[in-house]
Amino acid sequence: MLFVRHATSAGMREARFPAGEAADPSALARARALAGRLPDGACWTSPAPAARQTCAALGLDARPEAALAEADHGRWAGTAYARVAAREPDALASWLADPHAAPHGGESRADLAARVGAWLGTGPSGVAVCDAGAIRAALAHALGVGVLAADRIDLAPLSTTRLTAARGGWRVAHVNRKVSE
Numbered sequence: 174m175l176f177v178r179h180a181t182s183a184g185m186r187e188a189r190f191p192a193g194e195a196a197d198p199s200a201l202a203r204a205r206a207l208a209g210r211l212p213d214g215a216c217w218t219s220p221a222p223a224a225r226q227t228c229a230a231l232g233l234d235a236r237p238e239a240a241l242a243e244a245d246h247g248r249w250a251g252t253a254y255a256r257v258a259a260r261e262p263d264a265l266a267s268w269l270a271d272p273h274a275a276p277h278g279g280e281s282r283a284d285l286a287a288r289v290g291a292w293l294g295t296g297p298s299g300v301a302v303c304d305a306g307a308i309r310a311a312l313a314h315a316l317g318v319g320v321l322a323a324d325r326i327d328l329a330p331l332s333t334t335r336l337t338a339a340r341g342g343w344r345v346a347h348v349n350r351k352v353s354e
Contacts, residue, residue, distance in 0.1 A: 174293070174336045174343075175212060176311060177302045177352075179219070179227040180204050181330040184251065190277075191243045191304060192251030196223040196230075204230035204331060207352045211333075215299030217241060224302045227331075233300060240292035241303040247279030272320035282306070282320045290314035293336075293343065308334050315343035 180200035184192055196204075208231050218228045218235035219242050228235040249257050257265050264276035272283040289310035301307075305328040313323035315336050328334065328349050335346035 174298055174311075174338075175300045176308045176334040176336070177211070177227070177231070177300060178305055178308060178328045178330055178332050178334075179221065179224040179302055180230065182223045185330065187253060188255065189251055189253050190246040190249040190257070191221070191306070192246070193221050194223060194251075196226045200330060201226055201230045205232075207331065208232035210352050211300055215297070217297065217299065217301045219243065219301075219303035219307060221304060224304065228302050231302070233302065235300075235302060238292065238301070240288050241301055241307045243304040243306045244282060244285040245279035247275065247277035249277040250279070270321075282310075282324075286310040286313050286320050286323075296338065298338065311336060311343075312345065312348065315345050317342075 180196035182194040182196050184194045204227050211231060216228065216233045216235040217238040218224045220237050220239060221243060267274045267276055273281050275281040285306055289307050293311060293314055308328055309323040309326055312326060312334065313320055326348060332349045332351055334348045336343040337346050
């Protein structure tokens with residue numbers, strides 16, 4: 174299973190909680206330059222506009238998969254991290270320390286991890302284009318580590334992370350690899 178982090182959006186550049194934004198035109202141009210460099214086969218996309226646009230730019234015919242959606246950040250969606258830290262420091266600290274916390278009224282990171290893990294349990298193979306939260310959840314599932322550990326993994330836009338099916342689970346083949354142009 175090859176995960177591709179979708180192209181950059183304004184929210185990513187401005188350090189805001191994800192809110193289903195479109196990808197930047199310049200990032201989509203970089204994705205178009207990578208078209209044809211990913212393996213053929215089944216392809217899934219997060220329902221996020223940036224993920225769907227990235228698939229199109231990469232020349233991938235992807236099926237939407239709700240399990241690959243970024244966590245619902247509730248009232249924090251689209252808000253700058255710094256603004257949440259200033260206005261709701263205790264709530265943000267709780268969310269950062271406890272994967273089951275959802276002080277924003279949305280979905281906890283533990284729920285995101287369970288959703289992605291259940292999808293991986295169906296045995297998919299191919300390419301999945303989504304945001305970092307879903308990829309980190311997949312890594313946590315594959316490695317058998319908690320969400321907080323997986324949150325320490327950097328994932329650049331348009332980078333790939335490969336999981337390979339193994340007896341009894343998944344192995345991590347690579348993380349955060351740049352697609353060669």
